[in-house]
Each structure stands twice: as structure tokens, then as C-alpha cells.
Amino acid sequence: MIAKWIGKRVVMGIMVLFIISFLSFFLMHAAPGDPATAFYGGNAQLLNAAEKARIYEAFSLDRPIIQQYSAWLSETLKGNLGYSSREGRPVSIILMERFPNTLLLFSVTMSSIILGSILLGTAAGMKTGSLWDRGLSIISIATSSVPSFWLGILFISLFSVKLGILPSSGTMDIRGDGGLLDRLRHLIMPASVLILTHVGIYARFLQESIKTESRNYYVVVARANGVAEREVRKGVLRNASIPFLNYIGMTIPSFFGGSIIVESLFSWSGLGQLTVNAVVTKDFPLLMGSLLFTGLLVVVSLFLIDCMMYAVDPKLRKGGLK
Amino acid sequence: MLEISGLTIEVDQKPIVEQSSFSVPHGKITSIIGESGSGKSMTVAALLDILPPGGRVCGQALLNGMNLLDYANKDMKALRKSHIFTIFQDAANSFNPSVKMKSQLYELAGRRMNDTLSQFHTKMENVLQDLGLSATLMEQYPFELSGGMLQRSMIACAFYIKPKLLIADEPTSAIDVILQDEFIELLKLLNVEYGTTILFITHDLDVVVEVSEEMVVMHDGKVVESGKVKTLFERPQHSYTKRLLNSRF
Amino acid sequence: MKSRKALIFWCALLLVIVCLTVFAQFISPYGTNEMNMDRIYEEPGKNHVLGTDHLGRDVMTRLLEGGKATLSIAVVSVLMSLIIGVIYGGISGYIGGFVDVVMMRFLEALIAIPSVIIILAFQAMMQGGVWSMAFIIGITNWLVTARIVRSEFIRLREAEFVQMAKMFGTPTWKIILQHMLRNSIPAVFVVTLFNFAGAVFMEVSLSFLGIGVPPSIPSWGSMLYYAQNDILIGAWWIGVFPGLMIFATILAINFIGEALKNPERRRLNA
Numbered sequence: 054m055i056a057k058w059i060g061k062r063v064v065m066g067i068m069v070l071f072i073i074s075f076l077s078f079f080l081m082h083a084a085p086g087d088p089a090t091a092f093y094g095g096n097a098q099l100l101n102a103a104e105k106a107r108i109y110e111a112f113s114l115d116r117p118i119i120q121q122y123s124a125w126l127s128e129t130l131k132g133n134l135g136y137s138s139r140e141g142r143p144v145s146i147i148l149m150e151r152f153p154n155t156l157l158l159f160s161v162t163m164s165s166i167i168l169g170s171i172l173l174g175t176a177a178g179m180k181t182g183s184l185w186d187r188g189l190s191i192i193s194i195a196t197s198s199v200p201s202f203w204l205g206i207l208f209i210s211l212f213s214v215k216l217g218i219l220p221s222s223g224t225m226d227i228r229g230d231g232g233l234l235d236r237l238r239h240l241i242m243p244a245s246v247l248i249l250t251h252v253g254i255y256a257r258f259l260q261e262s263i264k265t266e267s268r269n270y271y272v273v274v275a276r277a278n279g280v281a282e283r284e285v286r287k288g289v290l291r292n293a294s295i296p297f298l299n300y301i302g303m304t305i306p307s308f309f310g311g312s313i314i315v316e317s318l319f320s321w322s323g324l325g326q327l328t329v330n331a332v333v334t335k336d337f338p339l340l341m342g343s344l345l346f347t348g349l350l351v352v353v354s355l356f357l358i359d360c361m362m363y364a365v366d367p368k369l370r371k372g373g374l375k
Numbered sequence: 376m377l378e379i380s381g382l383t384i385e386v387d388q389k390p391i392v393e394q395s396s397f398s399v400p401h402g403k404i405t406s407i408i409g410e411s412g413s414g415k416s417m418t419v420a421a422l423l424d425i426l427p428p429g430g431r432v433c434g435q436a437l438l439n440g441m442n443l444l445d446y447a448n449k450d451m452k453a454l455r456k457s458h459i460f461t462i463f464q465d466a467a468n469s470f471n472p473s474v475k476m477k478s479q480l481y482e483l484a485g486r487r488m489n490d491t492l493s494q495f496h497t498k499m500e501n502v503l504q505d506l507g508l509s510a511t512l513m514e515q516y517p518f519e520l521s522g523g524m525l526q527r528s529m530i531a532c533a534f535y536i537k538p539k540l541l542i543a544d545e546p547t548s549a550i551d552v553i554l555q556d557e558f559i560e561l562l563k564l565l566n567v568e569y570g571t572t573i574l575f576i577t578h579d580l581d582v583v584v585e586v587s588e589e590m591v592v593m594h595d596g597k598v599v600e601s602g603k604v605k606t607l608f609e610r611p612q613h614s615y616t617k618r619l620l621n622s623r624f
Numbered sequence: 625m626k627s628r629k630a631l632i633f634w635c636a637l638l639l640v641i642v643c644l645t646v647f648a649q650f651i652s653p654y655g656t657n658e659m660n661m662d663r664i665y666e667e668p669g670k671n672h673v674l675g676t677d678h679l680g681r682d683v684m685t686r687l688l689e690g691g692k693a694t695l696s697i698a699v700v701s702v703l704m705s706l707i708i709g710v711i712y713g714g715i716s717g718y719i720g721g722f723v724d725v726v727m728m729r730f731l732e733a734l735i736a737i738p739s740v741i742i743i744l745a746f747q748a749m750m751q752g753g754v755w756s757m758a759f760i761i762g763i764t765n766w767l768v769t770a771r772i773v774r775s776e777f778i779r780l781r782e783a784e785f786v787q788m789a790k791m792f793g794t795p796t797w798k799i800i801l802q803h804m805l806r807n808s809i810p811a812v813f814v815v816t817l818f819n820f821a822g823a824v825f826m827e828v829s830l831s832f833l834g835i836g837v838p839p840s841i842p843s844w845g846s847m848l849y850y851a852q853n854d855i856l857i858g859a860w861w862i863g864v865f866p867g868l869m870i871f872a873t874i875l876a877i878n879f880i881g882e883a884l885k886n887p888e889r890r891r892l893n894a
Contacts, residue, residue, distance in 0.1 A: 276425060314832065329835065368516075
């Protein structure tokens with residue numbers, strides 16, 4: 054039972070990664086110019102014939118494209134993602150450097166958003182027709198319509214330029230010795246921008262789920278028989294959280310997209326900014342590596358969400374209705 | 376036990392129940408009979424403070440001298456909770472599908488009797504067994520149980536609590552005849568053994584005859600006639616009552 | 625928010641924005657690329673209502689012209705997404721069975737990929753102009769439309785009047801066109817509306833990152849690209865106004881979409 058469920062998820066994940074790799078690989082080869090140069094690293098001219106031959110060999114650059122793809126694939130699975138054509142360093146190392154920053158930003162923002170939406174959504178959803186209810190609906194649409202980078206620009210304008218209290222870029226002080234407080238000062242604006250522009254819609258979705266769930270028969274029965282409101286609320290939330298988790302899962306990919314933009318604005322040295330730079334400098338190995346890696350992150354997060362759904366919904370666990 | 380007088384219910388300015396008055400005598404089974412739309416379920420909703428938004432009520436519903444319709448009164452809430460238990464029409468959907476039975480049964484029955492969890496466990500197990508249900512049911516989820524089992528679980532709560540007043544709102548409409556009979560037998564048992572006053576809402580005249588001693592006939596939001604079942608059957612006064620009786624055959 | 629008046633307000637706002645961009649040349653006195661190196665970074669004032677940028681160009685003019693680029697890219701891409709989505713979702717929903725399952729699994733895999741990633745990959749390959757941007761955004765935004773069309777088709781397939789039409793031997797293409805498509809229009813319209821907001825957002829984001837329309841063509845997003853640096857020297861107006869326009873446009877679309885989304889629910893509550 055559980056094996057079948059995990060199996061399905063794993064297959065999906067692999068499919069996704071394949072599609073991404075296909076896409077990036079073939080696009081790279083569709084680009085004008087000799088793709089071989091991309092593999093040579095930053096200083097192609099400096100490589101001697103033997104080294105060039107070795108790279109040719111490893112990536113099968115002289116053979117038909119399908120074979121190139123499978124060669125690239127096997128190298129990738131071994132952990133060799135090639136060399137960045139701009140920096141000359143191994144792609145995998147660059148990715149590993151940047152990954153923790155993106156992870157930090159993502160986990161802080163995502164957990165704040167989920168927490169915030171639970172608090173706001175529950176308050177609004179359980180008191181139908183109240184000010185909370187209508188207020189949240191309007192505010193959520195308004196806040197989610199704000200382009201995140203515009204909000205970022207406004208923040209930078211206010212807090213960095215006018216007031217000078219927050220740094221406008223980077224993850225930490227250049228000298229690297231700022232400590233926790235410094236890290237926080239750098240984190241707070243990018244995180245706030247992401248949180249403020251997203252918490253509205255998530256909260257609203259949860260609110261709607263709760264409202265729908267509250268119309269269920271069992272809620273009326275429980276209330277009529279004097280069951281404590283707190284318990285009723287817990288039960289409703291449990292059921293409403295299933296479509297909510299589903300919604301989070303569906304929107305995580307676009308959330309990743311949004312964080313890429315924010316990373317760029319704040320020069321937050323994470324994977325998102327890396328990807329954008331790779332596009333601008335046409336650094337194909339790096340681009341392919343980071344696209345693949347980001348795809349992997351998305352797949353893993355989706356898997357985590359699925360695990361959460363499994364934990365919350367007894368129907369999934371017990372294998373369906375009687 | 377329960378005295379209703381001048382009960383008027385409006386939802387969104389539309390009149391649902393007008394100036395209803397009847398009484399539910401102590402220790403007996405009273406039925407309210409009427410077709411759908413007669414206002415009988417709304418009457419129950421008013422007593423329990425679960426009217427839909429936009430609902431207005433006036434009149435009196437005296438339980439032990441206190442007015443159930445005084446919603447704001449906290450003592451009223453407490454009274455309602457300690458004296459009344461309600462079984463609703465659709466037992467299968469009366470439970471939250473994602474919460475284990477034991478938690479739900481505890482919230483419905485154990486907690487209001489101020490029993491600890493372990494006391495509740497033992498007591499409830501006994502009650503369930505008396506009703507022919509296995510104690511393993513407590514560890515299961517509602518979606519794993521059949522409609523009949525769920526209904527019996529609801530009745531189990533009633534037997535556990537032994538409320539002063541049990542309200543059953545069309546409990547037999549959604550189930551098959553065998554379960555129906557079973558349910559009626561259990562209700563009668565509750566009444567005979569523990570003296571529980573029962574208010575039974577239904578549209579089925581046959582059930583009324585089988586179950587109750589007193590009846591209240593509602594039509595179009597008004598109480599048309601009320602009194603002992605025998606009396607109404609032998610000498611119906613109101614034209615609607617007569618029509619109702621005639622339609623049986 | 626739930627009243628007719630609100631809906632009319634937002635539609636009017638959207639209309640105003642569209643008209644402003646369409647009639648940009650008639651509204652502002654300056655040329656789009658008219659540079660005036662004596663007047664760079666001027667604050668909003670008498671001569672330039674919204675100030676000037678780093679090359680002395682009038683911000684308002686560029687703002688209105690930029691709207692043309694952004695909005696037309698959005699419109700074209702949405703039309704593309706609509707067509708692709710309807711075809712994909714229609715086939716999947718109408719045929720059903722194994723084909724449907726396969727198509728949907730594929731769709732779910734595609735949804736798992738952040739569209740930004742696909743677009744980045746495309747952009748790395750082709751640095752095109754307005755049209756290629758519209759094409760790229762169109763190619764990535766059809767997923768939700770496809771889902772909605774599919775669920776509508778599945779729902780309608782079982783409907784009585786469709787069964788009857790089949791019994792009468794109506795040709796399949798007629799059934800699809802007249803019955804199923806026509807009845808899917810409300811749902812598809814709402815999705816397309818939200819897609820439009822998404823497309824605007826996409827174009828703006830990409831141009832902001834510097835990988836959207838080429839810098840010679842003004843768009844709201846590219847203006848914000850320059851604004852990144854301009855704010856650091858205190859020229860706030862270059863960033864605030866384009867953002868305001870984007871915000872207003874997306875806000876209007878979202879409120880309109882919300883109002884149109886729940887007509888049945890409101891009727892039920894009454």
C-alpha cells in the first residue's frame with residue numbers, strides 16, 4: 054500500500070527530472086555556436102590537445118546527439134556536471150555553494166507563510182461573515198497582486214536608501230564576520246517580500262477550505278450537542294488542511310519561480326540568482342546544472358508535501374473507503 | 376418537561392414557524408409529525424441554537440422553567456448541554472471522517488459527563504457491547520464503519536449520557552427498515568429503563584404510532600393539533616390531521 | 625467587493641489603463657526615446673509629470689509606451705495558451721480512458737517544473753524580441769487552462785443533452801463545438817483572465833531580470849530593471865510608477881476574476 058504510493062511519487066519525480074534534462078540539453082544544442090566550447094570551461098584556448106580530447110571523449114562530443122545525451126546523463130549521475138564556462142570551476146561545486154542560501158530563504162519564507170496562513174485563515178474561516186472573513190478576502194487579493202520585486206524595490210528605497218537601516222543586497226557582510234544578527238538583517242527584506250506577497254492567497258485558500266468544511270453535517274451535529282468549539286475547530290482544520298496541502302504542492306513550483314526573482318533583486322547568492330546569471334552569460338553547463346538541481350529541489354519539496362498529506366489524512370493511510 | 380409557547384421563527388424575513396405552542400411531557404415519547412417544509416426541523420434547530428445565519432426567533436421554550444431561546448445566556452448553554460442530547464437524521468455523516476471514533480465519542484459523551492478518558496473507555500466499551508458493537512470500533516475511523524454501526528454509535532452516546540431529554544430528528548428517514556425497527560426498539564428501551572423524555576421528529580405516521588404516546592401535528596409552520604396519539608387517531612379535530620390519517624391506507 | 629458596482633469599477637479601471645497605453649502618443653508631449661542629458665534624474669514636477677530617467681527621457685511617456693509592449697505580449701501569449709490548453713484539455717477530457725491518464729500524468733510532471741525555469745532555458749537559447757517572449761510565455765502558461773477544459777469536458781460528456789445529441793447521430797465535431805465548448809466558456813473565461821494577469825506578471829518579471837524584451841523597447845518590467853540601480857541614488861520615481869501600473873492592472877484583473885468566479889455561489893446564498 055505505502056510502497057505503491059511511494060513508487061508512484063518516485064516515478065513522477067524521475068519523469069520531471071528527465072523532462073528538465075531533455076529540455077535543457079536539447080536547447081543547449083539548438084543554440085548557435087559550437088556547444089563544445091561550453092564544455093571546455095572558462096579558458097578553452099588554454100587547454101592543450103590532450104585535455105580537449107579527453108573532454109571530447111567524456112562527453113562524446115563527436116557522436117550523434119542521442120549518444121551525447123546519454124553520455125551527459127551518465128556523467129551527471131556520477132556527479133560530474135561539467136565546468137562553468139565563465140568561472141572554470143566544476144558546476145557541482147558552485148551549486149553546492151549556492152544551495153544553502155536558497156534553502157535558507159525558502160525554508161524561512163515557506164514556514165512563515167504556512168504558519169501565517171494557518172493563523173489568519175483559521176480565524177477568518179471559522180467566523181463566517183465577520184470582518185475577518187471579508188477583510189481577508191480583499192487583503193489577500195490586494196497583496197498577491199503586488200509584484201514581489203516592486204515591493205522589494207520599495208523596501209530597498211525606504212529601508213536601505215532613505216533610512217539606511219537594512220542592507221540592500223547579499224546574504225551577509227562582505228567580511229563574513231557579522232554573525233547571526235548580520236545574517237538576519239540581510240535575510241529580513243527578501244524574506245518579507247516573499248512572505249507578504251504570498252501569505253494572502255494561501256491564507257485565503259485555507260479560509261475557503263475551512264468555510265466549505267464547516268458546512269458539513271458533522272459540524273452542526275457536534276455544535277448542537279455541545280462539543281467544545283475548540284475541538285470542532287481542530288476537526289475542521291484537520292480536514293481542511295488536506296486540500297490546503299494539495300494547493301501548496303501545486304503552487305510550490307511557481308513559488309520557486311518567485312524566489313528566483315527576489316534572489317536577483319537582492320543579489321541573494323542562491324540558486325535562483327545563479328540561474329539567471331547563467332542565462333545572461335550563456336554559461337550552458339552551469340545553466341543545465343542549476344536547472345536540473347532546482348528541479349530536484351522542487352521534486353523533493355513536493356514529495357515532502359505528499360508525506361505530510363499522508364500523515365494527516367487517514368483515508369490515504371487506510372487505503373480508501375470501506 | 377418542555378413547554379413551547381408562541382414560538383415564531385423567521386429566516387431572512389421569511390416566516391418558517393408561526394406561533395407554535397405544544398408541550399413535551401416528562402418521561403414520555405412525543406412525536407412531531409409533519410411533511411417536509413412544515414417547520415419541524417427548524418423548531419428543533421431553534422431549541423438547540425443552531426439556526427442558520429439570518430434566523431430570528433421569538434417566543435418561549437421552557438425547560439425546567441428556563442427559556443432555551445435565550446441564546447445569549449451562558450447558563451442556558453450549560454443547561455442545554457447537560458440536559459439534552461440530539462440524534463440527527465444522517466448518522467453516517469454525523470461524524471468527522473478523519474477523527475478516530477474514540478475521540479469523537481469522548482467529545483460527544485464522555486467529556487460532558489466529566490469522565491476521565493479511562494473511565495470513559497470502560498463505560499463506553501460496555502455500552503457498545505450491549506448494543507452489539509465490538510470495542511475495536513473505538514480505534515477505527517468513521518469511513519471504515521457501516522451506516523448501521525455509526526447509527527448505533529450515536530445511540531450508544533445516548534445510552535451513555537442518559538440525557539433528561541433526547542431529541543431524535545428524523546432518525547429513520549435515511550436508513551432501511553430493519554435498522555429502523557432496531558432504532559425504535561432502542562429508543563423505547565431508553566425511555567422505559569431510564570425514563571428519558573424523548574422528542575421524536577418524523578414524517579412517517581406509522582413510526583409515530585409505533586413509538587409515541589403523545590403527538591404534535593405541524594403543517595405549514597403552525598401547530599395544527601396536539602395531544603395523545605390515541606385521542607388524535609380516534610377523534611381528529613383538524614382537517615389536516617384527518618387528511619393525514621386517511622392517507623395511511 | 626461582492627457588488628456589481630465594484631465589478632464595474634474594476635472593469636473601468638482596466639479600460640482606462642488600456643486606453644492610456646493605446647493612445648500613449650497623443651497623451652504625452654515627449655518622444656519615447658527622446659533624451660535630454662541636461663535633465664537627467666529630474667523629480668516629478670511641472671515639465672515632466674512623472675520625472676525623467678537616467679538618460680533624461682520622460683518617465684510618463686515611457687510608462688505609457690511600455691504598457692503597449694507589456695500588454696500586447698500578455699494578450700498574444702494568453703491567446704496561445706488558450707488554444708493549446710483547449711486542445712490538450714479537450715482531447716484528454718473527451719477521449720478519456722488510458723489516453724486521458726497518460727496525458728494527465730504528463731501534465732502533472734510539467735506542472736512540477738517552475739515555468740520560470742523553462743522560460744529561462746528558452747531565453748538562453750533565443751534572445752528575441754517581443755514576439756518570441758509572447759511565444760515563450762504562451763507555451764508555458766497553458767497548463768491550468770488544459771486542466772480546467774478537461775474537467776469541464778468530463779463533466780459535460782456525461783450530461784444528458786450530450787448523450788441525446790450522440791443518440792441523434794450528431795457528428796462529433798458539432799457536439800464538441802456547439803455543446804461542450806460553448807458550455808465550458810464561463811470557466812475557461814475566468815481561467816484565461818487569471819492567465820492574463822499571470823502573463824503580465826511573467827513578462828514584467830523577465831524584463832526585470834534583464835532577460836525579457838531587449839532594452840531598446842520600453843516595457844514596465846524593463847523600466848524596473850533600471851530602477852534597481854536608480855533607487856540606490858534616490859531616484860524613487862523610476863521604480864514606483866511602473867510598479868504602480870503593474871499593480872493596478874493585475875489588481876483590477878484579479879478583482880474582476882474574483883467577481884466573475886462566484887456568480888452561482890452568490891445566487892445560492894441569497
